[in-house]
Amino acid sequence: MKTIARNASKEVPEDIDGPEDEFKPLTAEEAQRLRDRKPLISPWRVIAIQVVGGLLAALAAWGLTGRQNLGWSAGYGALAVVIPAAVFARGLTGRFASLNPGTAVFGFFLWEMVKMALTVAMLIAAPRLITALSWPAMLVGLVVTMKAAWVAVMLAPRRLKL
Numbered sequence: 001m002k003t004i005a006r007n008a009s010k011e012v013p014e015d016i017d018g019p020e021d022e023f024k025p026l027t028a029e030e031a032q033r034l035r036d037r038k039p040l041i042s043p044w045r046v047i048a049i050q051v052v053g054g055l056l057a058a059l060a061a062w063g064l065t066g067r068q069n070l071g072w073s074a075g076y077g078a079l080a081v082v083i084p085a086a087v088f089a090r091g092l093t094g095r096f097a098s099l100n101p102g103t104a105v106f107g108f109f110l111w112e113m114v115k116m117a118l119t120v121a122m123l124i125a126a127p128r129l130i131t132a133l134s135w136p137a138m139l140v141g142l143v144v145t146m147k148a149a150w151v152a153v154m155l156a157p158r159r160l161k162l
Contacts, residue, residue: 039156043089046152047082053148054078057141069132076130077141080122088115 026034057078062071091111127133 041152041156043085043093046149047085047089049152049155050078050082050085050145050148053151054082054141054145057144061137061140069130070134070137072130073134073137074141074144076122076126076133077138077143078145080119080126080138080142081145083122084115084118087118088112 054075055078058071058075061074062068088111091114092108094107126138130138
């Protein structure tokens, strides 16, 4: 293994990043143009599309196999994504979510932790709640529902360029 010794005699320049890497805030006009080009997507729209994706996955599992427990398992996997996502979205769109930037960042991390804990709790409770649980079917419902968020992004309304 080759090691390289530090050269203590070299001085580190004060401006390592250089002038081209300095932070430059957007002007009001630039920010408005960015908002016009990239409109926001409502988290509730994403959750609605996830509900549709999860429902389709559950119906497909049930319809293609003819086994009701596979449909319930896939549906529960979808619920393990949708319910925590709805709690997260409600927390982020609540009254205290944007009091100041620090509160917003803290709230984001807090609600993300709540979302993860709720998801894990739902997965742990799955064998007790779903009779004849099929873990593969539940994971398929979970993954399809998570990936449905990308469909929401692709189907986001686009504004016309003026």
